[in-house]
Amino acid sequence: MVSLEGGIIINNRKKEELIQLLELHKIWLDSLGLEGKKLVLDEVKLTEVDLIKYPLNQAYITDCIFNNMHLINIEMFSSTICSSSFMFANLENADFYKADVSYANFTNANLQNTRFAKSDCIETIFNSANLSDAKLVAALFDYADFRNANLQNADVSESTFENVLLKGAKLTGVRGLEEAFIKSINIGTPEQPNILIGGEARKWLEVMSN
Secondary structure: OOEEOOEEOOOHHHHHHHHHHHHHHHHHHHOOOOOOOOOEEEOEEOOOOOOOOOOOOOOEEEOOEOOOOEOOOOEOOOOEOOOOEOOOOEOOOOEOOOOEOOOOEOOOOEOOOOEOOOOEEEOOEOOOOEOOOOEOOOOEEEOOEOOOOEOOOOEOOOOEEEOEEOOOOEOOOOEOHHHOEEOEEEOOOOOOOOEEEHHHHHHHHHHHHO
8 A cells, every 4th residue: 555644545445434434433333333344444544535424423543644635523522643744634513523623633624613622632733723712611732832822712721731842822711711721831832832731820810812
């Protein structure tokens, strides 16, 4: 198999096989696991497949490429999507509820009104992403990168922030800070960190959100 940008190139035959796997996953979901087959993909480049009509919730999709795709309203809740790339993808209103998106890359993605509630975001990259009005409730953000991201009016209630990069982020109107667990944030860079801890970090966030 020939690789491209870290993913397997899908030729016509591979594309047909992938669509069959997507259909089987839909049957698996509809039958509550009694029929069909759970979707498991690793290192697959999905940019030539129309995924809009296929629910991807409860799937296992690791190190896959979704760059530049139009995935409005896509369902990926309770899925494992670790190390996958969504750079410049349109994911408005997408659902990542209880998903594991650790190490995923959402650089420059449109995540407006997307739900990441109760999701695991360890070292997830949201650099320059649009997360305005996103639902980030009760999520784990550990070493997540929100530099230059738009977090305006996002809800972070009960979420945990630890070693989170926030330099250049737009935080106006961020909601739920009083209920969030703010352990530490980095308002500098990875190379030249400026770490704020506990109450100091919370105060900075409150000021920036006003």
